[in-house]
Amino acid sequence: EVQVLESGGGLVQPGGSLRLSCAASEFSFSDFAMSWVRRAPGKGLEWVAAIASSGGSTYYADSVKGRFSISRDNSKDTLYLEMKSLRAEDTALYYCAKCISGWYRDAFHIWGQGTMVTVSS
Amino acid sequence: QSVLTQPPSASGTPGQRVTISCSGGTSNIGSNSVSWYQQLPRTAPKLLIYRNNQRPSGVPDRFSGSKSGTSASLAISGLRSEDEADYYCATWDDSLSGPVFGGGTKLTVL
Numbered sequence: 001e002v003q004v005l006e007s008g009g010g011l012v013q014p015g016g017s018l019r020l021s022c023a024a025s026e027f028s029f030s031d032f033a034m035s036w037v038r039r040a041p042g043k044g045l046e047w048v049a050a051i052a053s054s055g056g057s058t059y060y061a062d063s064v065k066g067r068f069s070i071s072r073d074n075s076k077d078t079l080y081l082e083m084k085s086l087r088a089e090d091t092a093l094y095y096c097a098k099c100i101s102g103w104y105r106d107a108f109h110i111w112g113q114g115t116m117v118t119v120s121s
Numbered sequence: 122q123s124v125l126t127q128p129p130s131a132s133g134t135p136g137q138r139v140t141i142s143c144s145g146g147t148s149n150i151g152s153n154s155v156s157w158y159q160q161l162p163r164t165a166p167k168l169l170i171y172r173n174n175q176r177p178s179g180v181p182d183r184f185s186g187s188k189s190g191t192s193a194s195l196a197i198s199g200l201r202s203e204d205e206a207d208y209y210c211a212t213w214d215d216s217l218s219g220p221v222f223g224g225g226t227k228l229t230v231l
Binding site: 014035037042043046047049050059060061062100106107108109110111112113114 | 123124129136139151153154156157158164165166167168171177209211213217218219221222225
């Protein structure tokens with residue numbers, strides 16, 4: 001079964017850092033663009049970052065630009081999100097999402113169950 | 122406030138047909154394709170419609186999508202109790218250089 005599985009969430013203090021991982025299985029990871037999408041408590045979905053299939057191009061929401069970094073290791077079928085200078089408003093369930101094609105602008109086809117990030121002192 | 126505007130709620134009775142609208146502008150819906158997602162309580166979002174009106178394998182044909190100008194719609198026919206969920210539209214925004222989601226519509230099956 002095609003799936004992605006997130007890990008790395010947890011409780012972190014404001015200003016702290018965290019690294020999320022997303023392990024992909026049962027598909028050719030290097031052929032697809034990937035994204036991170038989050039949902040804060042009581043709010044809707046918000047796109048966070050995207051990366052092209054090769055890893056050569058990355059894109060960020062203004063709310064995280066300069067603080068978050070998306071990367072991938074195609075040899076390990078794994079996607080990452082490095083988060084720094086975390087704020088309370090970054091508290092959310094973070095989803096890893098596989099695009100339906102190799103084009104980064106395409107729809108989000110496969111979603112993980114999410115990993116919770118809580119920023120609080 | 123979301124770039125894409127959806128009604129916060131919608132409702133229908135079993136067997137009925139309901140539609141959910143998604144309104145945007147020329148930099149998003151007007152120039153890019155739209156996708157729709159269903160999120161059941163405590164589960165991950167699920168892709169229902171992509172490229173305006175295409176259904177991924179496994180999505181019933183009760184779900185259909187359309188787009189006209191700067192607006193899009195999701196139609197659900199033969200409404201079932203298990204369709205009770207949050208529904209989101211999404212598209213790329215050329216001005217923001219990234220995907221944007223609607224605020225979500227909570228569908229209640231009466």
